Structures are given as C-alpha cells and as structure tokens.
Amino acid sequence: MIISKATETNIPVIQDLANKSWNSAYAHILEQKQIDYMLGLMYSESTLKTHFENPNYQYYLINEDEVFLGFIGFEFHNEPDTTKLHRIYFLKEAQGKGLGKKALEFVKSETEKSGDKRLTLTVNKNNNAKRFYESQGFKVYDEAIFDIGNGYVMDDYLMEFIIDK
Template identity: 30%
Template structure:
C-alpha cells in the first residue's frame, strides 16, 4: 500500500530511519564514511524532512508492508525542484526501497504512483538524477521510458559527483 507521509513526528521519524538506511545501503560501498555521515546528518535531519513534508510543492509517499515503511518516493514540482531546467516538470528526487525488498515490485509501484501524481498535476514531463555507476537503477528508469539528456552535480559531503539527468515525456 502507498500512503502519503504526514508531518507527524511518527512519520518524520519513520522516513528518517528508512531514508538513512536505504541511502547508506545503496552508496556506502563507494563513498568515504565521513562524506556519508555528513550527507545523512544534513539531508535527512529531522527538521529538514519535516519542512520538506510540509512544503506545498513536494510530497513523500511511503510504500507500506503492513505497518512498516519499506520504500519511499519524494516528488517535487514548481520551485521545489532541485534544478531549474524543467520548470513544468515533476522531479523524482528520491526513490528507494530496503535491500531485502528489491525485486518485489516496490520500485515499480512507487514509480507508477509518481507518474500518476505528475499526470494529476498536468506536468508534461518528469525528470530525475541517477548516479552514473548505478546500473541497476539506470536500467529501471530506462524501462519506464526515461532518456538521458545531460548530467548534473550531486554533492555527497565534500565529494562532487556527477549524475545522469534522465527525462520522461508524458505527452506521448
């Protein structure tokens, strides 16, 4: 089941725990412990997450297995997008599931939900950034019709990384 995250302490804490774990499990193997620690403490700070949830132009959605959040997606539109290049688009800023749930259709369900949000908002396209070495995620996105249009910088602590920017046209 997919449910929109609320600004309750319970939801913010659930998101914080899930976000830190999934990000760490996905990227710790290729980044320094210092950079990971700085990013996790900054990007997934309780107050940062609470303000993102309360923002009128971004939403978090949980994928629940019973009462447990095992995946999530964050979507941004309008001024909440992390890049200004696609002002009418919906950005998927984050989409993750716990490692033990990979291959169970959670990513697909979250992606379909994000697409439905974009359509409801009448966005002509969607975009996201994906780490260039993350072949599994890259294949997943291209399966949904996302195509590489460029790159952008993603700062992980002190490390400047380059992500591919992928775009999906919703008007086809």
C-alpha cells in the same frame, strides 16, 4: 503494497528508511563519511520539515503487511511543467518485488494529475539504478557535477520521462 501520504509525524520513519537504504545502496559507490554527511544534510529534521511546509513537495511511504519498506519524495512544478523525483528508496529486503516499478507508476500518475508534462530525476553515474530507470522509460538528457559541500560532489546523470497525454 500500500502507498500512503506521509506527514511531519513520519519524519523519524523517513530518516530510518533513508539511513538503512542509503547504507545498503551506496556502500559500494561512496565512502561512509560521504554517506553520513549526505544523510545529515538531506534528511535532517529541519530539512524534512521545510519539505513538508512546501505544498508542492510530496512524501509517500510504501508498506506491505504493515511494515514500511520504502519511501518516495517528489516536487511538483520544480521547473516549468516539470515534477522532480528527489527520492525513491527501498530497504534491501524489499528490492526485486516490483515495488519500485509500482512507486514510479504512482509518481508518473501524480505528475500527470498535477498538469506537469515531464518527470526528472538524478542518479549517480555509478548507480545500477540507472538501468532500472531506463527500463521504466527514462532517458538521460544531461550530466552534471553538483558541489554539495564538505569537499563532496554528486556526479550524476540527469534523466527525464515525458508524460504522454
């Protein structure tokens, strides 16, 4: 597995991976119209360019045998002493290979290097990924419903991992 820093030139790769992974991961949780809306909102070229312009926002691509299998996006200092994991997605065929665990270890390490002491993320209440995050040391610290427009909401658990120094 190779984790490489993404650049603006990788936006089409990120969009393709997001489209494929979201349609696999959320098909049983969300309506297709909501998936399409959220992909358009969160992965438009202008949104991704804004992320790349933010020096605290990091994107990394994950590949194996020169094939892109997933990506991660996180933001240092999203809150005081806190890095937020915004995105971690893998293609369906990449799941079960331990790549998610390795990617999370990478994000934890980068969080520690940044000086942040806490790593947070949100996960849909109906998403089985919650169990995966718990197995990696994350704990639920709150719940929230976020209005994302167009009549849609995200009903999520807020999870955190405390960096031990």
